[in-house]
Structures are given as structure tokens and as C-alpha cells.
Amino acid sequence: MLSKDGKQNLLAVFHSYINSFLSILMIIRNPLRMIGKTYHDAVTALNSLQSNYANIMAIRQTGDRKNIMTLLEMHEWSRRIGYSSSDFNKLNIVHITGTKGKGSTAAFTSSILGQYKEQLPRIGLYTSPHLKSVRERIRIDGEPISEEKFAKYFFEVWDRLDKTTSSLDKFPHMVTGSKPGYFKFLTLLSFHTFIQEGCKSCVYEVGVGGELDSTNIIEKPTVCGVTLLGIDHTFMLGDTIEEIAWNKGGIFKPGAPAFTVEEQPPKGLEVLQERAEERKTTLTEVPVFRQLQDVKLGIAGDFQKSNASLAVMLASEVLSACKILNKKICCNPDAPLPEKFIDGLKSTKWEGRCQVLERGKDTWYIDGAHTKDSMVAASTWFRETVRSSNKKKILLFNQQSRDAKALIDNLHASVSPDVNFDDVIFTTNVTWKSGSYSADLVSMNTSQEDVENLKVQELLAKDWTEIDKNHARVHVTPNIETANELIEKSYDCPVEIFVTGSLHLVGGLLVVFDRLDEK
Template sequence: MIIRNPLRMIGKTYHDAVTALNSLQSNYANIMAIRQTGDRKNIMTLLEMHEWSRRIGYSASDFNKLNIVHITGTKGKGSTAAFTSSILGQYKEQLPRIGLYTSPHLRSVRERIRINGEPISEEKFAKYFFEVWDRLDKTTSPLDKFPHMIPGSKPGYFKFLTLLSFHTFIKEDCKSCVYEVGVGGELDSTNMIEKPIVCGVTLLGIDHTFMLGDTIEEIAWNKGGIFKPGAPAFTVEKQIPEGLAVLKERAGERKTTLTEVPVFQQLQHAKLGIAGEFQRSNASLAVVLASEVLHTSNVLDKKLGCNPDASIPKKFLDGLQNTKWEGRCQILEREENIWYIDGAHTKDSMIAASTWFRDTVCSSKRKKVLLFNQQSRDAKALVNNLYTSVSPDVIFDDVIFTTNVTWKSGSYSADLVSMNTSQEDVENLKVQESLTNNWKEIDGNHARRYVTPNIEEANELIEKLYDEPADIFVTGSLHLVGGLLVVFDRLDVK
């Protein structure tokens, strides 16, 4: 989707960059209009990405020097990307600068573009942002080939950030970069990457059905679209058989190989920086992906291989242990309460996160609280998945359904503005009221049920519920998780 920018830029600060970036978000009405056409594919996406790149001074071949790891999947692709980046970061002498591009962000949009594990600074974000912005303003596209690229138009939010990441990593002289696909693979804006070093596919599941299809086969076809000739592809073990078959077909079509990665024996009981037993599969995949890069870069004499008993170097283990990835099986202690935070928003990820919470707190005698939101997917189904996964070992005493609005003022944190939901539904608490009724149906009257219009009020409610410590499970949306962390940040500086 092409967005015509309505702003007249006054300054070029980080705040100005975020304001301009937010103007590129697709609004809810446009998304719904496209859905009504029934068209899942936009074959112009990659052609337009190549054209936008040309206008900011690059061809796709320029990005080959970034030695890219390209990762897709339904569950765990962000964690796998973080693990891979952290392993590569242990080899600073040979690879001094490692780029990481992921989505979505939690607190700040800068989290999407990281170097050596850290979000780029506000100053660098603003600098590179306006270099891309201004180049687009000063160039044009042939309207006979790109009729939507009228003068003054800009790519949409995610596409612009993808362009910005390429520009940033090249300017910062990154020696290798890890790219997480946004949605799918075949027509994702990151798929203009022509020659990745290696590709990875995490566990497949049903998600983004409007864009990717209703069956695991259709989804696997889209995910396999990132495969490239000569770039080996790897996937986790215990992949859904029908999806795995399609991935293998796609690998054959793209003249490459697809190999299943087992959970390495050394990782069965290793300490990982991201909690959750299911992360061992993602960590194993990351080990193989990083090994491919390090071998190609002449850092390792030979590849690690995929034998379960393979000997994993200490630097790899250190990288896995030191990985930091907020919002995924994260535990925070605040005063006497313990917060268990995971932005799970698909069936598989919800089951995994809920199981992690259940196994972690089932022996705890503390009161149990659920804080939940999911504004755009099938929230009722996710709540049912959650309830089934924790019961009967964990019974919630209180459940709170909120929106992703950050503050009591009705505003969002600037980096968390979202125009991709129905504003009317948010204001009327339509989803939240439906969820509290659904909870009553599945849980009876055991838990007290609450609805709050924003995250700040939800946090205040939790603080007032008990005079004793509680275990609080926060899940359903990364936007909810990000907003809560922003609320915590403000409280911590008071």
C-alpha cells in the first residue's frame, strides 16, 4: 500500500521521525476495504520494494554484502533471530558489528533495528530516517510502471522500516545481519533479499489467514518463499508433516536444501536467556544458522552440523545464555508481585506461554491474576486456549481485560500508536466486554472479572486488588506487553 504523506516536516528530531513514521501506518478502514475485495496477494509488493530501494540509492545486490540470515515461521521467529544475533555477537573480533531487524517493537520503534543487540540511538534513528525520507521526496518513479507512486508518496510503515534497516546496516558497516520476516515470506518486504547466507523456518501454525491462507499447506508455501538458490535452509524438528512436505517442495523449486534441526543434547539442560522449554528448539535452530554464517565468514573451519550430539562451542552457549528478549516468557519482580509476561497471540504460542506459566507457578500459593488483550485476532479462541492450558493446575482469582491504549488520558505512548484496529471498538470496549462474558461461561463465577479502558488503569487495579503478593500473567498481545513496560518505566522514574 502506498501512503501519501500529509506532513510538512518542521524539524528532524527523533520525535519528528516517529510522528512521520506513524503517518505511514495503514488505517483500519483501508485494511477492511482491502479484505472485502478478497485479494490476499499483492504481486506489486516486491517490485515496489525494488523501486523504493532504487530511489534511495540501492539495488538489491547491494544488500548481499550484509551476509544475511533470513528467518520466517509462525511461532518463535523473533526469539530465534535474537538467539542467532547473540551467538554471532560473541565473535566481535571477526564480526564487530551484527545487525538485527525484527518486529514488532515493545517500547520503542528503535528496537526493530539493532546493532550488537542494542537498539540504535535516537540520534542515529532520526539521522538515517530522514536520509531515507528526503531521498524519497527528491526522486520519482515512472507512473506507467508504478501508478500508485505519485510524487510525495511513501511506502507503508513496515516497508519504510525495512528500507531504513538496509540503509542503517550498510551505513554502519555491519558484517552480518539477521532478518526476521514480517508476515509470511513470499511477498514480505524483506524478501527482496536476493542472496542470504542461510534461511531458517521456525514452527509453523495457523495465523494471518487473510494474507497467507487457511491451511497449513498454504502457509508453508508462503513461508518457503524466502528460500533462495544456493542458500541452505533449516527448520525445527516436529514440524507439522503437511507443512514440512510443502517446505521441502519449495526448497526443491528454489534449488536449495531443507534440513531438520534436532534439539541438541547439550541444550537439553543448558541455561537460555529466553525462558520456556519450547525455546530449546529455537535455540538449536539458531546454533545451526549462526554456524553457517561463521563458516562462510571463515571464522569457523567447519560447520557444526545437525547431529543431536554435536559439540557446541562455548561462545555459542554464552550467546544463548546472554540473549535478552523482552516480552517472551519474561519474569519481572515488582515490589512483592511477580509478573509473568508473554506477548503470545497465536494458538500455538498461547498454548506454549500458558503452559510455561502453569508449570512455573503451579506450586505457588499466591493469588493468580490474568491481564489480557487481543484486539484484532480471534480473542475468544485465544482465551479458551489459555484456560484449557492452565486448568486445573492454575485457577485465576481475578481476570482483567483491557485495551492496548497506554494512558488514562486515552493516548498511546508515541512509539506505540496503532491505527490498525477499529477505534470505535476500542472506545466502546467491545472486545473486552465480550471476553469477560466468555470467561464467565468457561470459568463460572470463580474469578472476579474486570474491564479497563487502558493499561495504566489495569496496572492500578492490580496494585489495589490484594494486600498480599500475587502472580500476574500478562498475555495476548505484544502491544499490551509493550504498553505495560512503558507504564512500568514511567513509574520507575517517579
């Protein structure tokens, strides 16, 4: 019989052999990585860190929602690339979580801070997911970092992880050459990039939840924000609004004030308040500032007024902490807002969220809504925008992993009876007719068999015919490029197209547009 220590050593050796084998397999599959370190090489290497669908389903079947090792691992990965989590405190971080609108709020906050370039010359922004390019996740002064800088900093992190080791007693799976998963790696890369680039303040959007999210190694944020809560990622966060609020409140830190939107579900708000007290900080509800009622925000949609108001308070805390504002903005709906704040909110750009694109004779209304609340908000925005138009209308929809039927039910209920679609297209998130994805959009987190067999799309087509009394023509396409061609050929007259259901669809469609524009 092996002793406990003997078993651990044997396990460590086994993990070492497995990781060595995987490293060799990576090299065989991607020999270019050994020759050059281009942006393409970086994206290829990054994509190798995605969990595949089989692994995700295996983890789900265990019923284990919490990975308590996540933050310990992040601290260890940080050490291996040359940082302590305390090094990140100098970044004056705004940490934002929530279910709906956290990306928009992060963009608004970054844009406001960007108006103070003389005092804050470099503003970092870390968000997810990306639409067209993974570089969108790591922005400086509102712009994605260049391909050259992405590749440079990517391989600096990659190589440091290759050359360092962890204690096999504490981290038996983190042997030499092993790497964190996709999102964790990008989180490490963002910290490294922002520090190397000398960013004076950074806005961080949580990936999933908060308590165990990889961004939660941030020890001393300047301020925290919580956007509207809803039910999403139930496998990881819980089935109730209380459980989800508990997870989101996990980003609160002692001494860092926290702010949230005024319309939170009461039970969720109660838990957030308890978490704030537990973490020795304050939680303040932010009303919609009346001064914003007549302001045309850079991101469309009436519901964005709430996110913009939250961003005002978050930016105010940073500018006050950096001694740029002499006085914090009062959290009162009648409080006057500085002109630079208004300019920042007006100039915010955030693709794929209530975005309107004019292409030739057609108008595209694009929003990557993929939760109940965001779908209702996006569909309501579309309805109110086009309800007086007599143009033909098309719905282009994709959702591969969440409860897609519930989303189209929410969509249909939100636009009816004011808006009826003439054509409804259900597509996969595959980019091209060749069956391939754009390199930055490769996804291994869905069932490839279901995608190839159009399983989800066929079910949605059936569901739509049952709820649609207008009897729209329903189509199923195997990829986004084909869906776009179908739309282009459907009508000689101008049409209005509502694109929604997933950010994967939105990103893929924008990539297709880019290629068409290059021709």
C-alpha cells in the same frame, strides 16, 4: 472516449493530485517536521505511514490475498534511496520466517554471532513488532540504535524518497513525495542503517509470510530458517498449513541452505521440502541438541530449546561462510557445541517473551503470545512455573484484532486445572488513562470505535465467565495504566500476574512501568 494511454495518464495525474494533497495535509498536521528532524519528528512522520482500520477492512473485503506488486515496489523504493537489492548481499544475511518463535530464534542467532566480535564487529538485527520503542526493530550488536541515529537515517531515507521519482507507467501510484507503508519503510531504513554502520552480518525476521514480504527482496541470504508453522494471518497467507508453508518457503533462495525445526506439522514440512527443491536449495530438519538440555537459555520456556537449536545451525552457516569456523557444526543431537555458542544462548535477551519481572511484592509473568500455538506454549510455561505456588493469581489480557475468544479458550485449557485465577482483567491496548498511546505505540490498525466502546473486552469478559468454573472476579478496563492501578490496589499480599494476548499489551505495560520507575 479516452485511449488506454490517455486513461493511464489521467489516472497518474489523479494520483499525483491526491498524493500532493496528502503531503500538504501531513505538513499541516505535523508542522514541526518542516522545522526540525528530531526522533520525535521521525516517529510522528513514521506513524503517518500506518494504514488505518478502514483501509485494511476495505482491502479484506476485496478478497485479494496477494499483492504481487509488493516486491517490485520494494526494488523501486530501494533504487530511489540509492541502492540495488544486490547491495544487500554484502550483509551476510540470515533470513528467518515461521509462525511461532521466529523473533526468539533471530535473537538467539544474533547473540551467538555477537560472541565473535573480533571477527564480526557489527551484527545487525531487524525484527518486528517492537514493544516500547520503534528503535527496537533495528538493533546493532543487540542494542536498539540511538534516537539520534534513528532520526538521522530516517530522514535520509525520507528525503531521498521526496527528491526522487518513479516511472508513472510502471508505478502510477509512486509519484514524487509518496512513501511506502510503515513496515516497508522500516525495512528500507534497516538496510540503509546496516550498510551505513558497516554491519558484517545481519539477521532478518520476516514480517508476515515470506513470499511477498518486503524483506524478501534479499536475493542472496547466507542461510534461511523456518520456525514452527501454525495457522495465523490467514487473510494474507491462506487457511491451511499447506498454504502457509508455501508462503513461508518463499524466502528460500538458490544455493542458500535452509533449516527448520524438527517438530513441523507433516503436511507443512512436505510443502517446505517441495519449495526447497523448487528453489534449488536444501532443507534440513534440526533436532534439539542434547547439550542444551541442561543449559539455562536467556529466553525462558522449554520450547525455546528448539528455537535455540535452529539458531545454532543458522549461526554456524554464517560463521563458516565468513571463514571464522573451520568446520560447520554437525546437525546431530549429540554434536558438541562451541563454548561461545553456549555463552551466546545464555546471554540472549528478549523482552516480552516468557519474561519474569519482580516489582515490589508482586511477580509478573509476561509473554506477548497471540497465536494458538504461542498461547499454549506461554500458558504452559506459566502453569509449570507457578503451579506449586499458593500466591493469588491475576490474568491481564488484551487482543484486539485476532480471534480473541479462541486465545482465551486455549489459555484456560492450558492452565486448568492446576492454576486458577482470582482476578481476570481484560483491557484495551491504549496506554494511558488520558486515552492516548505512547508515541511509539500508536496503532491505526484496529477499530477505534470498538476500542472506545470496549466491545472486544466486554465480549471476552462474558466468554470467560462461561468457561471459568472457579468464578474469578472479571474486570474490564479502558487502558493499560488503569489495569495496572487496579492490580496494585487489589491485594496487600504478594500476587502473581500473567500478562499475555498481544505484544501491544506487553509493550504498553512496560512503558507504564518505566514511567512509574522514573517517579
